[in-house]
Amino acid sequence: MLPTDNRLRRREDFATAVRRGRRAGRPSLVVHFRSGATDPHAPGESVSQPRAGFVVSKAVGGAVVRNKVKRRLRHLMRERVAQLPPGSLVVVRALPPAGGAANEELARDLDAALQRLLGGGAR
Template sequence: MPGESVPPTRAGFVVSKAVGGAVVRNTVKRRLRHLMRDRLALLPPGSLVVVRALPGAGDADHALLARDLDAALERLLGGGAR
């Protein structure tokens, strides 16, 4: 419909205590938020995505988090094997 606006694409993050203490969890959340910022344009307009950090995310460096996030988005968007 003309005049209708598409809601923004949004991402949420779930980082449980299994990832680490509060400082580690917040660091992982900040890294994921930063990485998702550049990837939101890849998602269809109005998408809602929840990213769940697995326990190893606390020890992962920035590059590994980026690779894992890219792989997850590829599976999501490409419909690859689960």
């Protein structure tokens, strides 16, 4: 499970990552990334922990499928949160193919999207 300190919970944080960040799309998910964001509740202080949030709509499947996809994505992100820069915001949006994707496919798509965003790969 992703530690509480590394979770996005506020709507403003999701909006910041999606609207002001960069994104990388893969067949089963889209990753939005905002580097070095600051916490609006602590003026002048940057957030030390990278944080991640997940968006899984009804297009992915029923409630059981959506919750399963969220659990799998949280587990995958827990293993990758250490490679994110401090204060960064990441939003992982699952696409409909994520409902039937294997763990290896989700991991491959997440790794490719993060590498593209962190390494500045070609668009």
